[in-house]
Amino acid sequence: xxxxxxxIINDRSIAAREGMTILEAALSKGIYIPHLxxxxxxxxxxxxxxxxxxxxxxxxxxxxxxxxxxxEGMVIKTETPEINxxxxxxxxxxxxxHDTDCLVCGQNTKCKLQQVADHVGVNKDRLGRLKxxxxxxxxxxxxxxxxxxxxxxxxxxxxxRTCDELQNINAIDFAYRGLGTKIAGxxxxxxxxxxxxxxxxxxxxxxxxxxxxxxxKNPTHQIRTVCTFCGCGCGLYLGVRDNELVSAxxxxxxxxxxxxxxxxxxxxxxxxxNPERLTTPLVKRDGEFVPVEWDEALDIIADRFxxxxxxEFATIASAKCTNEDNYVVQxxxxxxxxxxxxxxxxxx
Amino acid sequence: xxxxxKELGDAAAILAIGTNTTAAHPxxxxxxxxxxxKGAKLIVVNPKEIELCRFxxxxxxxxxxxxxPLLMGMARVIRDEGLHxxxxxxxxxxxxxxxxxxxxxxxxxxxxxxxxxxxxxIAEAARVYATEDxxxxxxxxxxxxxxxxxxxxxxxxxxxxxxxxxxKPSSGVNPLRGQNNVQGxxxxxxxxxxxxGYQAVSSPEHKAKFExxxxxxxxxxxxxxxxxxxxxxxxxxxxxxxVVGENPYLTEANACHVREAMEKADFLVVQDLFMTETxxxxxxxxxxxxxxxxxxxxxxxERRVQRVRKVIEPLGGAKPDWWITCExxxxxxxxxxxxxxxKEIMQEIASLTPSYGGISYERxxxxxxxxxxxxxxxxxxxxLHTERFATPSGKGKFMPLTYRKSxxxxxxxYPLLLTTDRSLYHFHGTMTRRVFGLNILEKEEQLKxxxxxxxxxxxxxxxxxxxxxxxxxxxxxxxxxDRCPPGMVSMTFHFAETPTNVLTSCELDPVAKTPETKVCAxxxxxxxxxxxxxVSDLSNQNRGQAAG
Ligand code: SF4
Ligand code: SF4
Numbered sequence: 001x002x003x004x005x006x007x008i009i010n011d012r013s014i015a016a017r018e019g020m021t022i023l024e025a026a027l028s029k030g031i032y033i034p035h036l037x038x039x040x041x042x043x044x045x046x047x048x049x050x051x052x053x054x055x056x057x058x059x060x061x062x063x064x065x066x067x068x069x070x071x072e073g074m075v076i077k078t079e080t081p082e083i084n085x086x087x088x089x090x091x092x093x094x095x096x097x098h099d100t101d102c103l104v105c106g107q108n109t110k111c112k113l114q115q116v117a118d119h120v121g122v123n124k125d126r127l128g129r130l131k132x133x134x135x136x137x138x139x140x141x142x143x144x145x146x147x148x149x150x151x152x153x154x155x156x157x158x159x160x161r162t163c164d165e166l167q168n169i170n171a172i173d174f175a176y177r178g179l180g181t182k183i184a185g186x187x188x189x190x191x192x193x194x195x196x197x198x199x200x201x202x203x204x205x206x207x208x209x210x211x212x213x214x215x216x217k218n219p220t221h222q223i224r225t226v227c228t229f230c231g232c233g234c235g236l237y238l239g240v241r242d243n244e245l246v247s248a249x250x251x252x253x254x255x256x257x258x259x260x261x262x263x264x265x266x267x268x269x270x271x272x273x274n275p276e277r278l279t280t281p282l283v284k285r286d287g288e289f290v291p292v293e294w295d296e297a298l299d300i301i302a303d304r305f306x307x308x309x310x311x312e313f314a315t316i317a318s319a320k321c322t323n324e325d326n327y328v329v330q331x332x333x334x335x336x337x338x339x340x341x342x343x344x345x346x347x348x
Numbered sequence: 349x350x351x352x353x354k355e356l357g358d359a360a361a362i363l364a365i366g367t368n369t370t371a372a373h374p375x376x377x378x379x380x381x382x383x384x385x386k387g388a389k390l391i392v393v394n395p396k397e398i399e400l401c402r403f404x405x406x407x408x409x410x411x412x413x414x415x416x417p418l419l420m421g422m423a424r425v426i427r428d429e430g431l432h433x434x435x436x437x438x439x440x441x442x443x444x445x446x447x448x449x450x451x452x453x454x455x456x457x458x459x460x461x462x463x464x465x466x467x468x469x470i471a472e473a474a475r476v477y478a479t480e481d482x483x484x485x486x487x488x489x490x491x492x493x494x495x496x497x498x499x500x501x502x503x504x505x506x507x508x509x510x511x512x513x514x515x516k517p518s519s520g521v522n523p524l525r526g527q528n529n530v531q532g533x534x535x536x537x538x539x540x541x542x543x544x545g546y547q548a549v550s551s552p553e554h555k556a557k558f559e560x561x562x563x564x565x566x567x568x569x570x571x572x573x574x575x576x577x578x579x580x581x582x583x584x585x586x587x588x589x590x591v592v593g594e595n596p597y598l599t600e601a602n603a604c605h606v607r608e609a610m611e612k613a614d615f616l617v618v619q620d621l622f623m624t625e626t627x628x629x630x631x632x633x634x635x636x637x638x639x640x641x642x643x644x645x646x647x648x649x650e651r652r653v654q655r656v657r658k659v660i661e662p663l664g665g666a667k668p669d670w671w672i673t674c675e676x677x678x679x680x681x682x683x684x685x686x687x688x689x690x691k692e693i694m695q696e697i698a699s700l701t702p703s704y705g706g707i708s709y710e711r712x713x714x715x716x717x718x719x720x721x722x723x724x725x726x727x728x729x730x731x732l733h734t735e736r737f738a739t740p741s742g743k744g745k746f747m748p749l750t751y752r753k754s755x756x757x758x759x760x761x762y763p764l765l766l767t768t769d770r771s772l773y774h775f776h777g778t779m780t781r782r783v784f785g786l787n788i789l790e791k792e793e794q795l796k797x798x799x800x801x802x803x804x805x806x807x808x809x810x811x812x813x814x815x816x817x818x819x820x821x822x823x824x825x826x827x828x829x830d831r832c833p834p835g836m837v838s839m840t841f842h843f844a845e846t847p848t849n850v851l852t853s854c855e856l857d858p859v860a861k862t863p864e865t866k867v868c869a870x871x872x873x874x875x876x877x878x879x880x881x882x883v884s885d886l887s888n889q890n891r892g893q894a895a896g
Contacts, residue, residue, distance in 0.1 A: 199374070225640070225657040228638070231649035232373050233654055234375055253715075255352075255354065256375070256648055256716070262375060277622060278623060280665045289633065297632055300632060301676055310567065314589055315592065318533065320527055321592060322646060323646065325644065327536045328674060329590075330543075332676065332677045334549075335684070338565070340569065341540065344538045
């Protein structure tokens with residue numbers, strides 16, 4: 001097959017595509033190499049140093065697998081005593097600086113740091129020797145939809161690269177140096193004062209619990225549908241829990257948006273369960289709305305419409321409603337009310 | 349759109365005119381930014397310095413309402429410098445000589461003086477558009493909401509035709525449709541002059557087709573348009589009005605007139621999710637189900653028909669809109685309204701709408717389909733006009749144009765031009781205003797005004813100002829920014845407590861009947877004290893003054 005590269009990882013023969021990195025080739029065959037800063041949609045940066053592997057044979061050396069392309073005939077080991085030692089230290093330094101109250105973290109069980117720790121193994125005594133950070137950093141909860149907790153941040157830079165490479169907004173970057181390094185908006189001001197557009201793409205990609213949606217609840221199930229706001233028509237999955245919408249995520253298979261969403265698509269679904277929703281037909285009597293049964297409301301309407309001539313009737317249809325809703329409303333106007341007085345807000 | 353959103357990412361040049369893409373169509377904007385990253389040249393034409401300008405190579409800032417001369421000026425440069433695609437014009441187009449004649453009046457000196465754009469920038473933009481291949485045009489309300497909106501669109505299609513930028517990947521003329529299902533509502537015939545699939549009501553053949561399908565007699569005279577309907581309600585000619593999921597009070601130009609009209613209606617039925625400003629005026633209000641509570645389809649701006657699925661049970665007694673309409677129809681002895689599901693409705697749509705002929709829920713389970721999709725084995729159509737145009741001769745027709753001024757102009761009494769705009773955080777208001785977080789991100793209307801004008805009228809950033817037009821007035825907070833050129837201010841129309849459309853004009857485009865909400869003369873005056881309505885307060889408090 002053209003563009004196919006054959007290599008050996010951990011004594012297994014693997015076929016990869018030309019241009020893949022060693023990490024991608026391994027992950028695609030279900031071989032786990034610990035990693036944090038890799039994201040398949042973003043340029044690799046090699047920041048976390050966890051994905052070290054050893055190339056054996058003529059190219060013998062230790063490399064970071066997220067930045068090294070596969071080559072024909074490569075022989076690779078993902079675990080050696082030397083690599084494991086280096087990896088252990090890299091991970092310990094990350095954890096020493098990180099909150100360990102996982103049960104109250106929004107990312108619990110989905111966290112990539114947990115996955116790394118689980119694989120590498122945490123030794124409590126060794127960890128205890130490392131000096132934890134003296135002060136807790138303040139949580140930035142200024143954005144109405146998500147929080148940033150720097151105490152859980154691993155500085156992988158995925159959020160920075162998402163905002164730059166995918167969104168071209170560049171609202172955030174690495175600020176300060178050394179131990180003081182943190183992710184921040186311009187001038188280290190609260191996120192709401194940056195040029196962040198609240199698309200939430202960085203929140204979705206954060207591998208740990210540093211960026212989390214406010215009041216997030218896990219859905220019991222998710223259903224694929226389409227965003228209701230603008231004409232882009234982004235595909236999304238809405239998550240449900242007890243007849244309430246609790247989450248939205250982009251549909252990666254949708255040709256309209258390839259999984260990406262804007263602030264309205266990602267967080268705007270919350271209007272659906274708003275307590276102000278109308279839940280019963282209302283009829284105005286003496287200037288006041290009175291709730292009535294459907295039959296009563298529909299009978300009143302039918303009675304009034306039956307006394308309206310074709311010239312005296314008009315329908316305003318809606319560009320928010322479905323095709324089926326629109327088809328039926330135009331058929332009704334034309335076939336039952338006998339008029340073409342029918343329009344919607346396309347012109348606006 | 350003649351082409352698809354994704355293709356934009358591979359264009360060599362993009363002309364974005366009259367669209368605030370990052371705010372109104374964020375996901376399309378991502379494709380535009382991707383294209384630029386891959387080396388495409390971006391030309392932005394907008395009276396205001398919008399966010400997209402950050403990525404633009406050329407930014408033209410014409411006076412509002414001068415798009416026709418600007419585009420014709422570009423066409424003139426392309427013709428004069430021989431950059432047009434003569435083979436494409438000869439093979440696929442007609443009427444080029446007529447266009448050439450009408451270009452005579454658009455020499456660059458004239459165009460510069462009308463548009464205020466320096467002539468070498470116009471020439472540069474024309475060269476980039478004509479020589480980078482393929483080149484794509486995207487446009488939105490900034491083009492259509494004018495008394496000469498139809499001319500604007502024709503001027504755009506002239507440019508695309510003369511450079512052969514149509515019918516091939518990553519090119520085309522691409523209107524970005526605003527609401528999620530504007531495209532679908534048009535396709536389904538929610539228009540006064542056409543049945544589903546743009547089949548004219550005045551054509552005896554189409555009339556006969558639908559009469560036999562629906563088993564009833566139909567009218568062959570086109571009905572009234574949106575704005576005409578409200579005029580007819582106002583004058584008492586129309587007595588009953590059935591409003592499904594719309595809030596004309598907030599979105600319609602010249603809102604005072606619309607409100608008066610609806611107050612006069614003998615019988616007003618409103619179907620909506622919330623007690624909107626329009627619903628408050630109704631005699632009967634019916635609770636509709638939201639998009640998450642019903643099955644159906646939406647058709648997006650690239651003609652992509654996609655399945656909308658019921659995710660939760662309708663809240664309380666809410667019902668799908670189609671169900672409600674069917675129940676009314678059945679009570680009036682309407683035949684053919686006993687559908688058991690939205691799927692059955694789609695079967696009827698496909699049987700009567702040639703471009704949807706091959707669309708079914710079964711196929712949509714496998715993925716979306718772009719119309720035209722005439723038969724069950726047709727894969728759908730990504731790019732329109734690849735072989736012929738939808739004209740009788742199959743050729744693309746050039747349209748000669750002349751410059752017509754906007755109906756509304758500034759004078760001493762109303763010295764500033766107001767244009768309406770969109771925000772990323774709201775979509776009209778009914779739904780987004782009820783999402784707590786979106787209100788935090790943008791909680792009140794802002795009148796965006798250039799520092800020069802601000803100092804001229806003694807207004808400082810954050811001041812409360814009274815804004816008055818020839819039709820109405822309201823209060824808004826000033827936001828001083830050089831993103832608006834001097835002489836022009838802008839506002840959105842998402843906020844019920846600042847109903848911008850009480851100000852706007854409803855002079856109509858003679859063909860498309862689109863109100864001219866993009867150009868409106870106003871005056872402003874600084875107010876002391878008082879703050880405008882609070883975030884959560886959707887009450888009437890500004891309306892009293894607005895109607896006055
Ligand atoms: S929410 Fe979007 S705009 Fe804001 S920082 Fe994250 S990626 Fe950037
Ligand atoms: S997610 Fe944003 S861009 Fe996509 S359809 Fe919804 S509103 Fe439009």
